[in-house]
Amino acid sequence: MSSRAFALDRSALAPSGVRGSVRSLLALLVAMLLALPVLLVATAQPASAAITTIAFEAPGTTGVQLGNLASRTQGKPVATSGIGPYTVRGTDSRTELPYEFVTDSDYGGLSEWTMPGWAREGLERESLSTYFISQTGQTYDGRTGVLWLASQIECTRNNLTTGVETYCSTFGPDVWTEPFDAQVGQAVSFDWAAHAVIDDYEIYAFLVRVDGEGYGTEADHTLLAYGRGTAQGWTTTSLDVPADGTYRFRFVNGSYDRSGGWALGSDMYLDAAVKVGLANPIAFDGLPDRIVGAAPFDVAATAPGGPVSFASGTPGVCTVSGTTVTLTGTTGICSVVANQPGDGVDYVAAETVTRSFRVLSEPTAPINAGLPYITGTVAEGETVTAHPGTWTDGGSPITGTAFQWVSTVDGVSTPLEGETAETCFLVASPGSELTVTVTQTNAAGSSSASSAALSGYTCAQPAAPQWANGGLGPVELGVPVEVTFTATGVLAPTYELVAGELPEGLEFDPATGIVSGTPTQPGPYEFTLRATNAAGTDDLVVSGVVGVAPGAVTGGPDAFVVGQPAGGSVSASGVPAPTYAVTAGALPPGVTLDPVTGAFLGSPTTPGTYSFTITASNGFGEPTSIELTGTVAPAPSPSVSASASPSISTTSPSPSTSPTAGDLSNTGVSPAVPALVAVLLLVVGALGLMAQRRRSALR
Known part of the structure; x- marks a missing residue:
């Protein structure tokens, strides 16, 4: 590039042009510097920090069939614990995650009579007769302009529709808000109250993702709140927005047939102001039990929206002034209620938090006030975690916490050996119910409580595979074969053929581990099967011969x-x-x-x-x-000539019997003997003559 590209144009530097340009540039820089703090502050705040009040549309006046949306009203098992208020825990049918709610109704029969249907959630059933009503601008418990939803219903008269005793739940009417925009970091806050008329109340509240003016689908519903019980004074519920979007808030009135007598109905009240703003959770730790006569003590809690206020929910047992709790001298349950109304600008009202403890005449062993529970993904190969639940300390500090996982099959419970940690590695076990028992100990003694069950699982330590069998056994040409190869291991291993070949005519199914078929070719074979799980692998070499049975001998x-x-x-x-x-x-x-x-x-x-x-x-x-x-056969008989021994007579022959020269048959000597003697004499003579000549030569 030519250096002329960077040369100054001197004609542009006239005095008036320079001053004007500099002044404009300086003014622009000053404006930018002044605006910078404002820009920084603006970017530090959420896009929609200010509280927004959302109006309700006209409420419905008919019943509502929630179906799958009533995910905590499917007749599943639940467990109730506590000292009042009580905690009910179960498994949500939509998410398959544990849930819990706090209620004034003792569904566990811990302090009064009990009903078999309380061991399960309610079950939504059809109604034989119904009465639904909704009105706005009502007054209830010191508040005016509230929305009233009411129902009186008779449900179908069968508490055994699923084969086990469950009690009826029905829903309606419901009410929706107008659409509104919300973001992550915000919360929806609303105040509500309820009381039983014929039977207990049961509510669902949803945040529904919508497109414009629509009302969404079942999949667009996110459960914000659920509860049931006998009576609930004004309380604030505040739940976080799960994702940026446009939403409607939907509140569904309902009633639970706690008595099991098919007639039910309740009244619900909603404050007309549903608000959206920054989330404002209260952090309020649990309170230990105390002994009658204990000195007053202070409580503390925090919330982003500002100072937390406290009140007594049981003034006959304890009173609250500011942050100080004073016992009245009466044994029972003391409940301290914490609220934070928000700041009126950015933070919505916080969800009401209640902490309860026992006032005792003397120390006792710890008492469970909220059952142990299990969290984590419930699937084979996953690790879940046990939580102790809520306990009161009996007026003496808790010094020990122990866990024991338990498997129950056909009503027989067995503590799992070695499974005493907070975590459990899940293994499928059809027919088994898995629970965790938590034992808390203090100076006064120990007590235990168990969680709700996970069906179809047990605990085990991960273990690499090990083959349980070693071969095909005798494999005969033309004879069908079916052998199942299995390997132990936690988790159950998968199978594959990794080397060699099966005998002709046989096949391996990796899903079942079965080798099957009919051999078509005799001779030796060798192949390798591999079992694999997350903990390792194991190879099995299988060898042998495809045989043919013996033929005729x-x-x-x-x-x-x-x-x-x-x-x-x-x-x-x-x-x-x-x-x-x-x-x-x-x-x-x-x-x-x-x-x-x-x-x-x-x-x-x-x-x-x-x-x-x-x-x-x-x-x-x-x-x-x-x-x-x-x-x-016996050995052959020996030959006579071959076996006779020669015999030589020593008697002098008589002249009359002397043999002639040509006849030696009577001498007793074989005719060949003299000839043999003559030959020997000739040889000896010849040897002697040769020796004499050698001596002469040497002289």
């Missing part, structure tokens, strides 16, 4: 003769080659059978008859046999 021994080597053999076809054994009778004495070749070895020692059976076998099919009989 043929052959036999040669003729047995005493003293002569045995001969002959037996044979039979088959894979692998059969071996041979005498299975009946006996071989002739001195004779043996080679089990590999089938040959007869040795020499018979005794003449006579024989009878024996030889069987061929190779581990496949049925053995085959042959029966052999015969006679062992």
Whole structure:
């Protein structure tokens, strides 16, 4: 690039032009600097920090069928604990996550009579007769301009519709707000109250994602609040917005047939102002039990929206002035209620928080005020965590907390050995109910409480696979095979064929571990199966032979003769080659059978008859046999000339019997002897002559 590109244009630097340009530039810089703090403050605040009040649309006047949206009214098991107020815990049917709510109704029968249906959630049923009403601008419990929703219903008269006793729940009317925009970090806050008329109240409150003026679908509903009980004074509920979007708030009135008598109905009240603003949760720790006569004490809680106020929910047992709690000298339950109304600008009113403790005449063992519960993803291979729940300390500090996971099958509960940690590695176990028992201990003693059950699971420590079997067993040509290979392990392992080949005609199913089929080719085989889980792998080498059963045994021994080597053999076809054994009778004495070749070895020692059976076998099919009989022949008789010993007479012959020169038959000497003697004499003479000549030569 030419340096001229950076040269100044001197014609642009006239005095008036320079001053004007500089003044404009300085003014712009000053304006930017002044605006910077404002920009920084603005970016530090949420986009919609200010509180927004959302108006209700006209309420409905008919019943409502919630179906799956009534996710805590599906007749599932629940567990109730506490000292009043009480805590009810169960599993939400939409999310499959644990839930709990606090109520004034003792659904566990902990302090009064009990009903079998209380062990389960309510169950939404059809109504035989209904009465629904809604009115605005009502006055209730010191508030004016509130919305009133009421119902009186008779539900279908069958508490055993699912085979177990569950009590009826019905819903309606409901009311919706106008659409509003909300963001993460904000909360929806509303005040409500309720009381039973014929039976307990039951409410659902939803945040519904909508598109413009619509009302969303079932999938667009997020549960904000749920509760049921006998009476609830004005209380604030505040729940966080799950995601940025446009929403409506929906409140559903309902009633629960606590008495199990099919007639139910309740009244609900809503403050007309539903507000959206910054979330404002109260942090308020639990309070320990105290002994009658204990000195006054202070409580503390915090909330982003400002100072927290306290009140007594049980003035007969305790009073509250400012932050100081004073016991009245009466035993019972003291409940301290914490509220924070928001700041009126950014933060909405906080959800009401109540903490209760016992006032005792003397220390006791800890008492459970909220059952232990389990959190985490409930699926095989996942680790869940046990929480102790809520306990009162009995007026003496809790010194120990113990966990024990328990499996219950067919009503028999068994503590799981070694499973005493807060966590549990889940393993599928059909028919098993898994709970955790928590034991709390103080100076006065110990007490225990158990969580709600997880169905179909147990606890186990992760373990690498180990094969439980080693081979196919006998595999015979043309004979169907079905062998299941299994490996232990936590979790249950998966299977695969990683090396070698199965015998022709057989197949491996990795889903079941089964090898099956009909072998079509004899001979050896070898293959490797692998079992794998998260904890490791294990390989199993499987080898063997596809066999063919022995054919007919043929052959036999040669003729047995005493003293002569045995001969002959037996044979039979088959894979692998059969071996041979005498299975009946006996071989002739001195004779043996080679089990590999089938040959007869040795020499018979005794003449006579024989009878024996030889069987061929190779581990496949049925053995085959042959029966052999015969006679062992005696040794051959010896020849006379060959066995006679020569005899020489020592008696002098009589002249009358002297032999002639040509006849030596009567001398008792063989005619060949003299000739042999003559030959020997000639040889000796010749040798002597040769020796004499050698000596002469040496001289």
